[in-house]
Amino acid sequence: MAMNAGRREFLKGTAWMGAAAVAAGCCTERFGFGLGGAMQGFAMRPMKRVRVGVVGVGGRGLGAVHRLTMVPGVDVVALCDKKPERVDLGLNWFRENKLPIPAAYVGPERYKALCERDDLDVVYIATNWEMHAPIGLYALRNGKVTFIEVPSAMTLDDCWEFVETSEKFRIPCMQLENCVYGEIELLELNLVRSGVLGEIVHAEGAYIHDLRGLNQTAQMWGEVEWRYAENRDHKGNRYPTHGLVPLCLAMDINRGDRFDYLVSLESTNANSELYKEEHLPKGHPRLAENAAMGDMNTTLVKTLLGKSIMVQHDVASPRPYSRIQLITGTKGAVGDYPFRVGWEDKNGTGVHKWFDAKRTEEVRAKYAHPLWKKVGEIAKKVGGHGGMDFIMDLRWAYCLQNGLPLDMDVYDLAATCSLVELTEKSVRSGSKPQSVPDFTRGNWRYAQQFGIMDIDMSKVDLSLAKHDDAALDTSARLPGAKKGAKKN
Numbered sequence: 470m471a472m473n474a475g476r477r478e479f480l481k482g483t484a485w486m487g488a489a490a491v492a493a494g495c496c497t498e499r500f501g502f503g504l505g506g507a508m509q510g511f512a513m514r515p516m517k518r519v520r521v522g523v524v525g526v527g528g529r530g531l532g533a534v535h536r537l538t539m540v541p542g543v544d545v546v547a548l549c550d551k552k553p554e555r556v557d558l559g560l561n562w563f564r565e566n567k568l569p570i571p572a573a574y575v576g577p578e579r580y581k582a583l584c585e586r587d588d589l590d591v592v593y594i595a596t597n598w599e600m601h602a603p604i605g606l607y608a609l610r611n612g613k614v615t616f617i618e619v620p621s622a623m624t625l626d627d628c629w630e631f632v633e634t635s636e637k638f639r640i641p642c643m644q645l646e647n648c649v650y651g652e653i654e655l656l657e658l659n660l661v662r663s664g665v666l667g668e669i670v671h672a673e674g675a676y677i678h679d680l681r682g683l684n685q686t687a688q689m690w691g692e693v694e695w696r697y698a699e700n701r702d703h704k705g706n707r708y709p710t711h712g713l714v715p716l717c718l719a720m721d722i723n724r725g726d727r728f729d730y731l732v733s734l735e736s737t738n739a740n741s742e743l744y745k746e747e748h749l750p751k752g753h754p755r756l757a758e759n760a761a762m763g764d765m766n767t768t769l770v771k772t773l774l775g776k777s778i779m780v781q782h783d784v785a786s787p788r789p790y791s792r793i794q795l796i797t798g799t800k801g802a803v804g805d806y807p808f809r810v811g812w813e814d815k816n817g818t819g820v821h822k823w824f825d826a827k828r829t830e831e832v833r834a835k836y837a838h839p840l841w842k843k844v845g846e847i848a849k850k851v852g853g854h855g856g857m858d859f860i861m862d863l864r865w866a867y868c869l870q871n872g873l874p875l876d877m878d879v880y881d882l883a884a885t886c887s888l889v890e891l892t893e894k895s896v897r898s899g900s901k902p903q904s905v906p907d908f909t910r911g912n913w914r915y916a917q918q919f920g921i922m923d924i925d926m927s928k929v930d931l932s933l934a935k936h937d938d939a940a941l942d943t944s945a946r947l948p949g950a951k952k953g954a955k956k957n
Contacts, residue, residue: 505637508878509916513614513641515872521591522547524580524604526559529618530595534559536859538568539851540866541930549574549583580604584611594618597695602627605642609634615642619710620886628883632908635879643865643875644882646714648792650857653805654715655838657796660803661719662921663836665812667800669720674712675781675793681744684784700762705733705893706782710885712792713780718919719796720776723880727913728905731770733895735763741785768892839923847931867924876922883908
């Protein structure tokens, strides 16, 4: 059960005691403000091999299964989906590649049996959004390290439930935000940490992706009803994390700063309605339904230290894909779509133009992230949104195998997913400000800054000798996909 309001308010009121203990140096590993202890910086004992069960093997989950078979030290021991044909498709991958066949669980409630297995370390969840919280919480309560696709939680209650459950059982829970591991996002992190941009003041992120064919006519990837229903029934930003989470890590959110409040507004829904009229047959029931969600949602977040973040969501407009990824500081700025950068060579000279193409490429080479330098080429070959999915999976497996804290924790999950409910509340209230809870209960002041992730290649075998080149292109294995196609 979720923590009741009275107990949560009591904990807020006693947060100073934990802060004092940390400052005095008398904080033990299990000390925290939750039921079992704070999870920031928490690490499991090293796992020689990581045994994984995947719940949800549709388009996103099936791609994950393919990648995980190529991550050193990872064994996929169980697959689960409510649809038997999806499980069969996943099992065929193992047969074709002469790999041990995972156990199969088919049915709406069969994830429970998977989570209860004793020979399982990790539950990897790639279902529809509404099932993320029920499955993730059940996995945590059964002692499984839990990885959940985005967004991991759709309500504030679920955000708190994840925090409290992870703390109570002392089990890490990480949101599978692959965009954190994108080449440009990690390059931007390097730039921020190098100091060439100065103090970061403002950032902008987005999920701008023309998904009208998916959301309105459901002809892509097999997502027939649930994603359409999200847009039909809700306002606000239902998918905030792709653009937001990389910015949060670069801006030390939950690690020296935190979200304070937000305001959100959205446009009319002209594009989505027009698309339905042009593509659905006369008499189709969706023609009589006017979607609640506007085409473009824009949210402004203020941090406690006075910094600002803009987050946008638009899956209905005919415009090119973008996550924006703009970070501005006191000395310069960096952005993506396309990649561009510029900073002051001398104080006070200003930055009136982006660097030219030659210097931009020099910056890109100089500040390339170590993960992309070391495994970028093989990651691109394996696939998954240009390789960042494979780097994400490789990195969390490396952390578990070497007893390191995961790159993101349950507080990152809760803070960023809280925007789902809070943006809707703001929009429906005429864009009134909404306070963002402090899910760390004050621990954001003391948590370690998000570092520059790396991997010791002497501990990683990426030969992938058991797979041929055709097998490496996981995007080609998805139902209905064309070889080499990208999905974001």
